[in-house]
Amino acid sequence: MLDTGSITNSREAEILEVVFRNGWGYMRGLLVGAKPGEPEVPPPEVLRNIFVQLGPVFVKFGQLLSTRPDLLSPSYIECLSHLQSKVPAVDAVTIEAFIRQNSPVPVEENFSHINYTAIAAGSIGQTHRATLRNGRDVAIKVRRPGIEVQVEQDIALILRIAGLMNSTQFGERYGVLDLAEEFSNALRAELDFTTEAAYTDQLRQNLAQSHWFNPKELMVPEILWELTTPKLMTMEWLQGKPLLAATLLGRPDVDRERKAITTLLFRAFFHQFFIDGFFHADPHPGNIFYLDDGRLAILDCGMVGNLDPRTRTTLTEMVLAIVSADAQRCTQLALQIAEPTETVNLVKVEADIRRLLQRYANVSLASLSTAEAFNALLQIVSRNNLRWPANIGLFAKSVANLEGVARQFNPAVNVVEEVQPLMTDIFQRQLFGDNPLQLLLRTGLEFRNLSLESPRQFAFLLNRLTTETLRLNLNIQGIDDLRQSIDSAANRRTFGTVVSGLIVGAAILSTGQQTPQLQILSEVFFVVASLLGFWLLVGIIRSGG
Template structure:
């Protein structure tokens, strides 16, 4: 049952849809929508989500990480969504902070005017009693109520769309549940704090970069709680706004630092910053680079990391066959996949990049096109692959704006030997050797027993082979139909011959009646046989 608040919010949503010229959702809400949703153009969809407010902006940002659901034009448009909403006034935010912390006991100074404002929280500068400057992220008052209200409507809309072909193809109910889970995690700032700490610790022990040149804020855990996040203040500005002039060497060094740090996250740690847009990468006053806002992170298991490494190499070398094989390891087929067609699509796609100079090769764009080709061939990519693609695209986009001469492949090539060594034996070669030796020992102990069991079964003639042949059922059905038609043909021929013999030798009325009956039966069976052959479409 809809509450007055939900009904009012539903009216607001319909008004936004109508204002932007999208009538489908109004018809859906009143039960008069057509079978297939009429999705608005990318820019219109982005404007609709922006006008609907913070929850829908977050929903658009989630969709921008799912190239398996939307075409590239929509992914690009939704990636521009930024949660820039007016900050809460100083008096309200001060009263909210006092409900969770006693600022007079903790801080010597708090600036209640926000320096950055998002859909879930806003950031303020403060100074602890010990003189340490900190960034204070405070949740927007009342955002939980708004999230619950809008999530209820999103679930209701998902249920309405679920019965359509669109809803079944993209499993919109599961997508709504996934969004709900992600949004609830963002409402708990301790989750972001944990992610931030883990990323900082991972990069601190990296041997691919000079870790002292890269900063991730330290969390002030005694003061951090679900609605208030307190972390180290890093003094700087967005990297694209940094005044470096024509310092080519400095730009090359920072670009390389960024790429190497993210390769470490993608291919070694399997835990990566999923949203490295220009506002989350800062150039600090002391010359370091900082990664901020770890609310959206992705994870890749070891097998996926190894497959992605091969995929990037296959794309660069234009190996369509290998690319198709690796795709089937990563993606879930929604129906039978035509491997030859998939290879053909990849071959046609990758041929555009063959022989291209490294400085002109955009790995993120090529990878996004590979994902799109897989989707066209009825493959569903995992959500973490979408996050990886989004992160890679954002990273390469920022790096190219900051330093147009940079190239991802040129940066990753010197690391390939070390990367494959890491994936083969890990950080502890001795442990990997012992584990491999143990597996060989177990195999050597069990193999003779299993081989002996197989020989016993063969000698006793009790071995049974189970063979499953694809599409064998349809072949069997075709053979049975052909055999049945041959049998009917034989019966019809026998009836005709029998009737002809009786007709030529008839001596009384009874034999004449029998001959006529046989001819009639043969005629009916013959007509039925002809009709069945014509209806099957295989008469030619």
């Protein structure tokens, strides 16, 4: 825990100053040692400004939060999705020394020229153009000198704050500490450019073959592994402009060209989502280039996601259920992916989802935002004590960014129209796989094993039944409370019977032949019955029943 007297580190003092200046009272309280209460998040613009002022690591953290529509409302997601680190490029002299120091071989052996002035700068690295000795143009991505020190300082602080928040109801419900650890691992991996290079290579290989689009129309830069290290990544140079900055004027049919590019974009990403399960998680406008030769290029594979086959199948059905406005099926599918954090009211979940789908029932398919509908579904499920895994947040972010770029580039795009032709093929692949014969053989083998094991298991079950050694272990939620209620009711009934017996006994004694002894016994019965009856009445009133 931090306190103002113990803050000696200049970085922590800088963070405190930024938080004070922007008036975020909750975080200020945490930093000065106040007891953590339920989080109070500042307005979206204030939160974005705080992240920008705190520097590259917190910008990255804000970008990660933008992938979690289950945690934040659409206004925050929208604001943080456009979060970019405004950091100046490292000067040419420092970068030249850094490249020479970290190059696997002397620079002159491989390069005829390197432009040490950056053409683009980001929070973790900056990009330089260079030419190999064979005349091939390449791009060198260089890790910012000294960035790893600041990363470790900021990660330690984020983990400390997450640890404090973890004791709150919000922290437990949304797994704040797990989110911080996930971010820490992802950021440390991003510092190692060989990881990004491997992601780039994998995406390039995955998209090299597809019957949904022509792979020759789509580029992912080739990695030059012999010139790549954890601090330097060298890849082929792709000449072009960001897609939204490209102009198609002068082409024979601009509208048809825009339609073709939009279709290519959707098919390339849905191939990643539902065929490969490995996808580029940050397709913002700066990462999709329109090359001078008319091809598209996907750049910057620093943020990727993975979807296992079971999740891909569930998401495919969920897309169909959303379009079909099937609230019951949506609820069932959500429960297959999300994990409960507390008791879940399934009736309320289904009712909330039904209201959501009814909201989109009258929206035309041309104007339907599938990303908006899916994000709203994520938030509804989260509000009902269910937690989505992190890869679903990355999927939602990727779909939202993809749809946003497509609508900016081609306002006439119909998302459902683009996706619908692919759904039949997706279902067919998920049912039969890429190799139906192999699937048939595997299914036959599983049935064979089942046929061999079933008689043995059935005989074992019959043996347990006949020898009376079979025990069933049932765990019914809330059964203990129900048992206690039944026991309490039974005890009160017994107690009431005893009181009634005492009263009847006293009445019988009082109506018979009176003797001093019987008179005293009758009065004792009445007194005891009155006291016990009063005690029973007080107990019932106190318990509320």
